[in-house]
Amino acid sequence: MATDIQARRAQVADEVKFDIFTETHDLDVEKQIRQITRCFISDTITVPTKEMYAYAARASVGDDVYHEPSTLALEAHMARLTGKEAALFMPSGTMSNQIALRTHLKQPPYSVLCDARAHINKYEAGGTAFHSGAHTIPVPPSNGRHLTLRDVEANVVLGYDVHSAPTEVVSLENTLNGTIFPQEEIVAISDFAHNKGLKMHLDGARIWHVAASTGTTIKELCAPFDSVSLCFSKGLGAPVGSCLVGSKEYIAKARWFRKLFGGGMRQIGILAASAAYALTHNFPRLVDVHELTLRLEQGLRNIGVEITSPGETCMVFYDPSSVGVEYWEIVDRASKLPEPIVVSGSRLVVHIQTSPAAVDDFLQLVRDLAEEKKRAGFDAAQYKAQANGHVRTNHDIYVRGVKPKP
Template identity: 70%
Template sequence: MSPDTRATIAEQVKCDILPKNPVLENANKAKEIARTFISDTVTVPTPEMYAYATLATTGDDVYHDPSTVALENHMAQLTGKEAALFMPSGTASNQIALRTHLKQPPYTVLCDHRAHIDNYEAGGTAFHSGASVKAVVPSNEHHLTLADVEANVILGSDIHFAPTEVIALENTLNGTIFPQEEIIAISEFAHSHGIKMHLDGARIWHVAVATQTSIKELCEPFDSVSLCFSKGLGAPVGSCLVGPKDFIKKARWFRKLFGGGMRQTGILAAAAAYALTHNFPQLERVHALAQKLEAGLERIGVEITSRAETCMVFYDPSPIGVNYDEIAERASALPEPLFLGGSRLVVHIQTSEAAVDDFLALVEELAQEKKKAGFVKLDVPRKANGFKDIYVRRVTKSSDN
């Protein structure tokens, strides 16, 4: 190969993905994230996190990386489990956990009908594990109870049914806290029948802060737990699966089979460690901001459909005559836009208090406009059969017609 040919190929291979002004670009993105209520996955690493991560070891995690092993050892100790495994995502962590628990079909996984493993993991439970899912609607509309589990679990050897082999719970679920005493009751029942317990604890950090309960105590009723670093804690990538040594050994095998074996993970593990140390303490402020959102919306007259138990608020603006599209349109037109995602408002460690204030001011402004235009609420008593208040818009002639 001639030098000219080599130079041509090298020129073709070159790649520069950086923006013209990376510092300005990232600063602008940070401002946008501070005003984004769509999810807590949007958080970004800070310069301090980057600086810490660059000091991590550069081993190969399929073989051995000291920084990653140190994180795994810490997570095992923190959760009170024998071993831990760093994962590229929460979905990988959940699905590999289920695949490791489930040995020989037929079998069923029992979970809440809103569970992430059933709704937001691309059908992975069926695809990877060949498992049937029993998605249960909580009778109390908040969390599964032992009675719900007992009514829906599949026991025995009737060949018409796939027996329940895993009960998968989620805490938090849509920002709500699963009461620990109910978890313990379900766990005792499950284990008495030889059923495994898995926890999707992506946001278990929020539960620990809100209930002042240790991570170890929250994880104790479960055979395996998945914990996320990239949502509430603000790391760029990663989750951790914890459980017994033999379970984690097999899970590592499945991680490789699923294509999740990674190489120089030290920098990612270090970012997660930084998040545990520096970002976990910020969650109390996150919860306070979510509660401020809830209180402000209620004051305006908006219906809260799921309360701010941790970092999320779900709301319905129809009582003030407004819909989500109107709010989103006006929010995007602000001098400093707000970024919204329908009925769910998610507060995270990089949400600014100004963003919360601006959102409430915007909803208040829309409410006043609707009221001035003639929107009224007819207060109809809530009936036992579930009838709700009726909201109507009174059509009036405007002053300029």
Template identity: 60%
Template sequence: MPSLTDIRFAELAQTIACDVHSKTQDDDNTLKVQEISRAFVSDTITVPTKEMNAYALRASLGDDVYHEPSTALLEAHVAKITGKEAGLFLPTGTMSNQVALRTHLQQPPYSVITDARAHIYRMEAGGAAFHSGANSIPIIPANEHHLTWEDIEPRIVSGTDVHVAPTRIIALENTLNGTIIPQDDVIEISKNARSRGIIMHLDGARIWHVAAETGLSMKELCDPFESVSLCLSKGLGAPIGTVLVGSTPFITKARWFRKLFGGGMRQTGYMAGCAAYALTHNFPMLPRVHALAKRMQQGLEQLGVDILSPAETCMLFYDPSPIGVEYWEVVERAAQLPDPIKLNGSRLLMHIQTSPQAIEDFLELLRTLKEEKAAAGWKPENAPPKKKTLFRDVYVKAVRPV
């Protein structure tokens, strides 16, 4: 006969029990993979394959705050291929960038130079100011493509004037909006920065794409920088994770800040296994992704659509107004297709699970919209003046007029 305590505990256990599976979970997952193959919103939406899961489940079962063997091997491998002494696995790219800045920067006042479009500046919730007390100096490239030393040099803050925050770091991003910084310009910036005692950091969230497109080794791409953040969950399709690389003393200190920021994790072997699988099996798929993006751009140009930022790697930004179409119309009609396409505005991003048919279907939709506009009396001379590719105009969200 169970005791009253046993009965109460059984009742408590029932209230605590949780099942996150739907009644049709396997079918739901199959549909989700199909949806992902027809979504151009981001490359973060990719999901682990059965093969990735099978490999990752065989990874080690350690606690990364103490020692996790598979994670340590991943960190060492990424450090080796980038030519750095050590690596550190973190849950997100934002945390990786912010930990890097905080580790490099010792005591305010100081400033960080970035591209005006950079993730560190625009998309990390003011983290440089909050975590490191750093002033940001955003620069719009004169060539409207990438920063050069000519852009940066006049904006460097130096000297002992108490009114200013001296520049301690130049943080580049490669790729940025999918475009590649020419390596000669990276090297020139690094050479001049180092001669002035300025640290170089790279937000290399999609640096894998640069290597795949240019043929340059990871070491060549990372040599000009003291630290590099390399995402695994974007182009490579791992479910989570970023590796920060640098010198051994830098990574030792960064590990401390990772703990302080709440990024110390426990059983990370599975995540490291997914990342290793992605490096081995998904990196070779990136040229195909670039080809899909270039096909998308070619099709849009043939329709008369403007390209705001070209498909140098995995993404492009477009403007349908020259054919009389607005973003919200594209988004709504794409969602109404028999096999829907998911969009959110001007950015079109291809990934390793993108369906080639989705691109053709998207182009056909725009062709249909163009024909409908023409049939309704719209003419090319009605188009608004061609937009300059100002950085604030590249990211455009689709909003239906009220």
């Protein structure tokens, strides 16, 4: 009988075991890393380096639901850095934003005012309605770049009209589509909102770019807000994670919601350490990202490509129809290069692992396509005249995915 049980146990163990690594694993990883250096889809694709892994391996091994020293140290640093009382590590920026809003919102009916292009409105699967039961008031910025005090005043819902969902939170995003939100405008909106008893939340997933570009401290950038979400994986190169900051009472409630949402984590010291490494070693590299982005933008301008939103930080939005080229043609040609380039739609994103050679190769590709169209009879001057001065903004043409024509 004992021998039979041992045999069955061995069989179960044999079924359970699994080796994730293939014979070509190391070569495959090297290929992936090369592809990342030539991908302009997003800065979320940045990957940890061997140095980051080595640093993370030294992290503490506590349970974050109970007590995790490395994570607590990171949270204390983030609270000091942002000028807030407390901080909470989150698995993702979406969870950080959604728990931030849920913690602010007490008793419906209520609404959240935000930019129509905001991540919380367009790219979080309707989470504000699902998790908080809140109505969203998406406002297109009148200047095409960022919300203004006038935009907020014109759309905020105040008072006790039973037909409306009164606004409880004004949520801003900085950067949004790579554009820096002027701090003086943020302060004006914050003063107005707080004067009306409203809360201010910032989706600061890429706030690091603002600090790196302007030299403004993170504390000053976060000061107008009651809560701020900051991302470690977008552009900074950490594998995963964001941080929510606010008052002690606010973060205590948010921690409760994090557990409710399924975000209570265990041995995450390695993630906290990776974030710490990214803050120390990768944040200073964002200045180089901005310079490479400007080089990309200027190269497109030199070819004659219309820039619909300039590269203030890490993104450029462009419209190649000004040289007779369509997006699908660029996507298709880029995928067939000896060393393929990955692009999609009107947004080009540069990150800390983008290769300068990839920028040069992309510009050459667009230049070649433009020359081909010109030889085929495309007249850029005639196109400009027919356009009649209309300039499409990134809000008009931002496409996350473009499939080649059949």
